[in-house]
Amino acid sequence: MERNIAVPEQIGSLLAGGTMFAMGVRRGGLSGIMSIVAGSALLAHGVSGRSRVYQALGVDTAHGPGWREIIERASHVHDSIAVNRPPGEVFRFWRDVGNLPRFMLDIESVEDLGHNRSRWHARGPLGVDVRWDAEIVEEQADRLIRWRTIDSESNVEHEGAVRFEPAPGNRGTIVRTDFHWKPPGGVVGAAAARLLPQDPARRVREDLRRFRQLLEAGEIARTGPESEGSRRRLQRQRDEVRDEVEEAGVESFPASDPPSFAAP
Amino acid sequence: MRAVCWKKKYHVEVEQVPDPEILNPRDAIVRVTLTAICGSDLHLYDGFIPTMKSGDVLGHEFMGEVVEVGSEVTNLSPGDRVVVPFNIACGRCFFCSRHMWSCCDNSNPNAWIAEAAYGHSPAGLFGYSHMLGGYAGGQAEYVRVPFADTGPIKVPEGVPDEAVLFLSDIFPTGYQAAENCDIQQGDVVAVWGCGPVGQFAIRSALMLGAEKVYAIDEHPRRLALARAAGNGNGHAGRVATIDFDDEGVYEHLMEATGGRGPDACIDAVGLEAHGTTIDAVYDRVKVATRLATDRIHVLRQAARAIRKAGTLSIPGVYGGFADKFPIGAIFGKGIKIRCGQTHVHDYMKPLLERIENDEIDPSFIISHRYSLDEAPEAYHQFRYMPNECTKVVLTP
Ligand SMILES: NC(=O)c1ccc[n+]([C@@H]2O[C@H](COP(=O)([O-])OP(=O)(O)OC[C@H]3O[C@@H](n4cnc5c(N)ncnc54)[C@H](O)[C@@H]3O)[C@@H](O)[C@H]2O)c1
Ligand SMILES: [Zn+2]
Ligand SMILES: [Zn+2]
Numbered sequence: 001m002e003r004n005i006a007v008p009e010q011i012g013s014l015l016a017g018g019t020m021f022a023m024g025v026r027r028g029g030l031s032g033i034m035s036i037v038a039g040s041a042l043l044a045h046g047v048s049g050r051s052r053v054y055q056a057l058g059v060d061t062a063h064g065p066g067w068r069e070i071i072e073r074a075s076h077v078h079d080s081i082a083v084n085r086p087p088g089e090v091f092r093f094w095r096d097v098g099n100l101p102r103f104m105l106d107i108e109s110v111e112d113l114g115h116n117r118s119r120w121h122a123r124g125p126l127g128v129d130v131r132w133d134a135e136i137v138e139e140q141a142d143r144l145i146r147w148r149t150i151d152s153e154s155n156v157e158h159e160g161a162v163r164f165e166p167a168p169g170n171r172g173t174i175v176r177t178d179f180h181w182k183p184p185g186g187v188v189g190a191a192a193a194r195l196l197p198q199d200p201a202r203r204v205r206e207d208l209r210r211f212r213q214l215l216e217a218g219e220i221a222r223t224g225p226e227s228e229g230s231r232r233r234l235q236r237q238r239d240e241v242r243d244e245v246e247e248a249g250v251e252s253f254p255a256s257d258p259p260s261f262a263a264p
Numbered sequence: 265m266r267a268v269c270w271k272k273k274y275h276v277e278v279e280q281v282p283d284p285e286i287l288n289p290r291d292a293i294v295r296v297t298l299t300a301i302c303g304s305d306l307h308l309y310d311g312f313i314p315t316m317k318s319g320d321v322l323g324h325e326f327m328g329e330v331v332e333v334g335s336e337v338t339n340l341s342p343g344d345r346v347v348v349p350f351n352i353a354c355g356r357c358f359f360c361s362r363h364m365w366s367c368c369d370n371s372n373p374n375a376w377i378a379e380a381a382y383g384h385s386p387a388g389l390f391g392y393s394h395m396l397g398g399y400a401g402g403q404a405e406y407v408r409v410p411f412a413d414t415g416p417i418k419v420p421e422g423v424p425d426e427a428v429l430f431l432s433d434i435f436p437t438g439y440q441a442a443e444n445c446d447i448q449q450g451d452v453v454a455v456w457g458c459g460p461v462g463q464f465a466i467r468s469a470l471m472l473g474a475e476k477v478y479a480i481d482e483h484p485r486r487l488a489l490a491r492a493a494g495n496g497n498g499h500a501g502r503v504a505t506i507d508f509d510d511e512g513v514y515e516h517l518m519e520a521t522g523g524r525g526p527d528a529c530i531d532a533v534g535l536e537a538h539g540t541t542i543d544a545v546y547d548r549v550k551v552a553t554r555l556a557t558d559r560i561h562v563l564r565q566a567a568r569a570i571r572k573a574g575t576l577s578i579p580g581v582y583g584g585f586a587d588k589f590p591i592g593a594i595f596g597k598g599i600k601i602r603c604g605q606t607h608v609h610d611y612m613k614p615l616l617e618r619i620e621n622d623e624i625d626p627s628f629i630i631s632h633r634y635s636l637d638e639a640p641e642a643y644h645q646f647r648y649m650p651n652e653c654t655k656v657v658l659t660p
Contacts, residue, residue, distance in 0.1 A: 084358045084369075171358065202376070209375060217354035217370040217411070218336070219288040221388065224408060226281045227400040230269065230319025233281065 077179045077200050081208040084172040085215050087164045091142045093215055094162060094175075103210035103220070106203060117150070132156055157182040175211070179204060266660070267321040267404030268639040273311035274647075278637050281321060284400065284408035289336035292412030294346060298425040299326035299403050299636075301646050301656045302350075302433060303459045303534070304392070304581055309643055312535060312557075313583055315377060315395040324350035324390040325432045326402025327425060330416075337413045346416035348409055349608035350433045352388040352397065355414035366605035371410065372397045381584075386605060403639060405660045417612040420620075426627035426657065427619055430464070434655075435626050436611035438464020438532070439471075441579035444602035445528035447472045452521055454478040454569065456562045457532035458486035458505075460629050460655050461579055465530050466490055467624060470499045477502060478517060478526065482509045482538070483651040489628075497623075508539070517569045525571035534580030537561040543588060550587050557584030567593040578603035629655040636660040 083090050093099055097110045097118045111119040116136040123129065138146040138161075146161040158181040165174045179200075213220050225236060269279045284293055302325050307313050327347040330340050340346065353360050357369035368387035372378060377395040378385035388410075391401015400407065409416060419428045438461050445453060453469045455462050458481035466477050470493060479490035487505040494502045506516045517526060535558035537544065547559035566576055567590040576599050594601070618624055631654040634642040638658070645653045 082358070084356065084361065206376065212357075213354075213370045216356045217290075218356075219290055221352075221354075221371050221373045221397070221410065222287055223373060223398050223400065224282070224284055224287055226265075226267070226284045226321060226404075226408070227398050228319070229317035230271075230279070231317070233319060 075181055077204045078177065079201070079204050079208055080174055080176040081212055082167055082172055082174050083212050083215050087166050087173040088142045090173045090175060090215060091145075091164045094164075094211075095139075095145060099214075103214055104207045105210075118147075130156055132158065134158065175208065177204065177208065265405035266636060267400065268323060268636065268658075269318075270308055270316055270320045270322050271318050274309060276309065276322065276640055276643050278639055279319065281319075281400070281404070284406050286332055286334045287408065288410060289334040290411050290413050291334040292330050292337055292340055292409045292416070293332040294326075294328040294348065294402075294407050294409050294416075295331050296326050296328040296402055296404060296407055296660050297345075298328070298429050299323050299658050299660070300429060300432075301325075301403075301639075301642060301658070303461060304433075305643070306647055307534070307536060307581060307583075308393070309647055310536065313393050313395075315374075315393045317394060320391070320393075320398070321400035321404055322391045323401030323403030323407075324392055325429065325434070326390075326407060327419070327429050327432065328402075328407075330412075331406070333412060339413050340416065340418070345419050345421070347419055347428050347431045347612065348390075348402065348407075348416045349436075349612065350390055350392075351415075351605055351608055352390065352399065352410050353414060353609060354411050360414075363607060363610050365607040365609040374398055389605070403636065403658060405636070415609060417616065419616065423620065424627070426630060427625055428616065429657065430460075430626040430629070431608075431612045431615055431619075433606065433608065434460045434629075435464050435615055436608045437461050437579050437606040438466075439468040439611055439615060440606045441465040441530050441532065441577045442468035442472050442474075444577040445469065445472075445530065445575050447474050447528065449473055450475045451527040452476045452478070453528045453530065454480065454517055454526040454566070455490075455530045455532055456480045456537075456566060457534075457580065458483070458490045459532065459650070462486075462530070462532035463489060463493070463629055463654070464626070465532050465579065466493045466503060469530075470494065470497070470502060471618075471623070475502070476504070476520075478504050478506055478520065480506045480508055480513055482507055485651045486654060489654060513565055514569050521571070525569050525574065527571055528575045528577060529566040529570045531562045531566055531576070531578045531580045533562045535559055535582045535584075537580075546588070547586075556587040558582045558586040560586040560589060564588065564590045567597075567599065570597065570599060572597040573599070575600045575602060577601075579606065630657055632656045634658050 097112050100110045101107045106122050108121040108123060113119055117133060119133050121129065121131050132149045133151040134147045135150045136145060136147045138144060142164060144161065144163050148159040149157055161178045163176040165176070167174050210220050225233065228236070265281060265283050266278055267281045269277050269281070271277050286293060304324070305322055308316055308322065330342050330344040330346055332342060333340050351366045351368070352371040353365040353368035354370040359367040359369055366387050371388040372385045373388065374394050374397060375385035381395065386396065388397025388399055390399050390407070391403065417431065441461070442465050447453065447469060451474050453474045455465050455469070455477060458479050462479065462481070466479055469477050479487065481487050487507060490505055491503050494500045506513055537559045539561040541561070543564055544559070544561040547556065547561055550556040551559055562580070570576055578601065619626065631652065632642065632645055634656060636658045642656045642658060646656050
């Protein structure tokens with residue numbers, strides 16, 4: 001069996017296992033024996049760096065993804081989701097490109113330019129604005145939409161397809177998405193996208209979940225500031241105070257440029 | 265507003281938090297008039313449920329007055345008195361449309377966490393960890409209720425809060441646990457745990473026609489309350505109790521059933537089962553050292569005692585992994601297992617009718633009444649004085 005436990009975890013296991021073993025010996029009795037048994041297991045975990053349990057679960061903390069894999073992952077994402085609505089309705093919702101920013105978190109706006117063209121504005125990695133025009137290159141009513149970038153001032157190249165299949169037994173629709181893109185900044189951009197919490201596969205998954213929520217529930221599940229926990233609440237209070245101070249500043253020095261994302 | 269906040273293991277505090285607001289068209293804001301502490305809250309209190317953050321507002325058993333509704337809520341208006349189910353359900357997904365409300369696809373904003381742990385996410389819950397939605401709970405002055413057009417049930421004037429509050433969770437939970445046993449005429453049912461859920465499971469089993477119920481716990485007052493379940497409703501003498509500290513549960517059940525075993529067993533204890541037998545101690549060590557997360561002493565005992573081809577119904581909460589799961593007994597004896605969070609929505613109306621018909625007054629379970637501000641003391645009582653303290657309600 002190959003090593004599948006990362007070094008820090010090995011050290012942790014050794015420390016914890018050793019402590020439990022010692023405690024067990026000191027305490028004695030039944031619970032002492034239990035502690036010795038459990039401690040020994042942890043020690044073995046630490047010494048060998050190999051875990052059959054991990055192997056069985058497909059867990060590997062020793063080997064992270066390689067660079068090639070990271071870039072590959074960042075540039076192609078396939079996913080699917082079952083939606084409890086008929087294919088026609090699901091198709092029409094997606095086809096109305098104005099709906100897309102309602103569930104795609106990175107997309108600020110999509111403007112329908114007519115003639116199957118649309119203008120996209122996204123927030124890329126590190127908050128960089130990304131803009132491109134896209135064209136639908138294939139469309140089959142209730143079944144398929146395929147599009148790609150035709151002009152991109154930000155040099156992103158993007159290609160996407162979404163398929164709509166009736167779910168078995170007519171239980172709604174299975175939506176399958178394929179997104180390919182060459183991220184701005186090539187390798188570095190892809191790596192950055194991977195480092196940020198919004199890694200593409202995860203982001204697409206969340207987008208699809210929101211898509212389903214909109215179609216089925218008519219709204220997206222969320223929580224308010226009362227749900228944030230003490231630390232975030234404190235941060236929010238501080239931010240509010242800071243905003244007040246800054247607003248006071250803006251009043252004394254007005255006339256800054258309107259923000260770039262303002263609607264045309 | 266003031267709200268009961270989880271601070272860390274064994275520590276809750278009443279804090280000032282922002283007032284909730286309508287965020288979505290199907291929301292309502294409810295001014296809480298009465299709320300309760302649940303045995304499930306004790307799992308949070310004891311730090312057994314992951315993804316709690318300091319400052320999270322607790323509470324999933326609550327009722328109150330609607331003060332504001334979103335644009336799409338047409339069935340409720342300000343002033344309505346409502347009880348709210350503890351699970352949040354959209355009413356329109358695959359699962360909701362099949363009445364599997366606690367499996368709703370669309371109510372957990374943090375579904376990815378639960379998905380990573382379980383493969384799929386269950387419904388979001390009020391005040392029950394970020395993995396299950398991160399929603400602020402109802403142990404507070406106000407609460408935001410998502411999908412208010414689907415969940416809350418209006419209650420008529422004249423029925424006191426204390427009689428209907430438990431429609432939010434423990435009455436339906438005990439009832440579903442009994443219903444899941446598919447009780448047949450003459451059946452014997454054994455119930456582990458005489459906490460609030462166990463008490464309602466016992467009473468529901470009788471309502472559904474159980475011939476005999478064996479109730480298992482170690483606290484004399486909880487056991488006495490269980491025996492009282494048969495009084496005054498034609499079920500006298502149908503409940504017997506077993507103190508697991510004093511005697512072997514398996515032996516007692518075998519003696520009582522002539523060795524056949526109970527037709528159905530209900531685990532109303534969950535992942536913090538107590539016990540002094542070898543396997544229980546083993547569980548404690550494993551959990552304390554994080555090699556397992558759940559203590560399944562009761563499940564093992566039930567799987568051993570249950571009659572062949574019986575039904576094991578599990579309302580008690582489990583969260584992670586367990587060791588020495590008795591799959592051999594379950595397989596060898598052909599046991600059916602029914603479990604999960606309660607589909608509360610389905611039970612509120614029929615159980616409200618039972619209350620209105622005087623078949624049951626759920627307030628029997630309440631032993632302690634506190635103000636919301638006394639929540640830290642209330643949690644302490646419920647956690648450390650289980651014999652005296654069977655159920656706590658809080659008034660904001
Ligand atoms: N499925 C659901 O939707 C749902 C809803 C509400 C509560 N619950 C769960 O139901 C369980 C019970 O809730 P509660 O409010 O009654 O809690 P509780 O803590 O008041 O009651 C648990 C009882 O179990 C007893 N017990 C402990 N170990 C035992 C053992 N080995 N044998 C027999 N009894 C034992 C305790 O003495 C206690 O009286 C909890 O796990 C709770 O989280 C589930
Ligand atoms: Zn509960
Ligand atoms: Zn749903």
